[in-house]
Amino acid sequence: MTRLLIIEDNPELVANLYGYFEPLGYVLDDARDGVTGLYMATQNDYDAILLDLMLPRLDGMTLCRKLREEFQNPVPILMLTARDPVDDRVQGFALGADDYLVKPFSLKELDARIKALVRRAQGRQVQGMLRWEDLQVDTRAPQAWRQHQPIGLTPSTHKLLLCLMRAAPAVVRKQEMEYLLWGDDPPDSGALRTHIHELRQQIDKGFEPALIETVHGVGWRLLAPASTMPD
Missing domain, CATH: 3.40.50.2300 (Response regulator)
Structure with a gap:
């Protein structure tokens, strides 16, 4: 289809x-x-x-x-x-x-x-999957795997994660993520931080090393484990 x-x-x-x-x-x-x-x-x-x-x-x-x-x-x-x-x-x-x-x-x-x-x-993009290091995400359903362990995503965190993976290792700006979720009418900035926190809980909690990095004043990006990229 x-x-x-x-x-x-x-x-x-x-x-x-x-x-x-x-x-x-x-x-x-x-x-x-x-x-x-x-x-x-x-x-x-x-x-x-x-x-x-x-x-x-x-x-x-x-x-x-x-x-x-x-x-x-x-x-x-x-x-x-x-x-x-x-x-x-x-x-x-x-x-x-x-x-x-x-x-x-x-x-x-x-x-x-x-x-x-x-x-x-x-x-x-083989079989609708995106991969970054030990993370794999289904592009069509809110489902991911890290170190072969299944991770359930919400529709919002799924969109954010796909955006980060397609851009990696480049930074995705805060404004781009807000537009991705809410178009031209975003709520207060705390709403996006809540979704990013939720995504971190899903993707990074219980795994080493953490993949999602905050670039202060700009946005977020995915890092490779050995990366020492400066902000």
């Missing part, structure tokens, strides 16, 4: 995509503007994203850059556009897009391209 996020503001095209892909067994979500699309892409785990370039509120190029650079999200992205200038394609690939289609396009070709992107991604 392939989960696909469609970020496209043309309702007729979205309806055509649903009509074609749902009977093939795809599970589809859609967003009609870039801000909503970015929020959904960071809240949920998708196998691929179809991303229009010309979007209200946040354009596709900026969305792609934010998803790659700020959220360290490796989900395959196929860009859709009504234009075909070489500069657009070069910029899209430079920002982290994986493929590119010009409208109008064949739905059969789009299906083939999506399948190819998903196969390549599965080669990088």
Whole structure:
């Protein structure tokens, strides 16, 4: 079962995509503007994203850059556009897009391209798992293992842990984590600290060494056991 996020503001095209892909067994979500699309892409785990370039509120190029650079999200992205200038394609690939289609396009070709992107991604992320040192996390369910011992996660700590693992060993900023959990309307900062404390209890308590490190005034990161990286 392939989960696909469609970020496209043309309702007729979205309806055509649903009509074609749902009977093939795809599970589809859609967003009609870039801000909503970015929020959904960071809240949920998708196998691929179809991303229009010309979007209200946040354009596709900026969305792609934010998803790659700020959220360290490796989900395959196929860009859709009504234009075909070489500069657009070069910029899209430079920002982290994986493929590119010009409208109008064949739905059969789009299906083939999506399948190819998903196969390549599965080669990088074997069987829906992410690994960091002795920690392994299921990307589709709130379940982890450390030193082969199962760890149950909450939906919130699961999202935070995936974000940390995809970024590791880089720092994930506090603002990025707040957006990941609450979008543009985060509660007071104590709420995030509570979730981080809970994640530490789940991942680090009873294990050596601790993997989650606070970078004061910035955010958090995962460390390798032998790491002596300075703050």
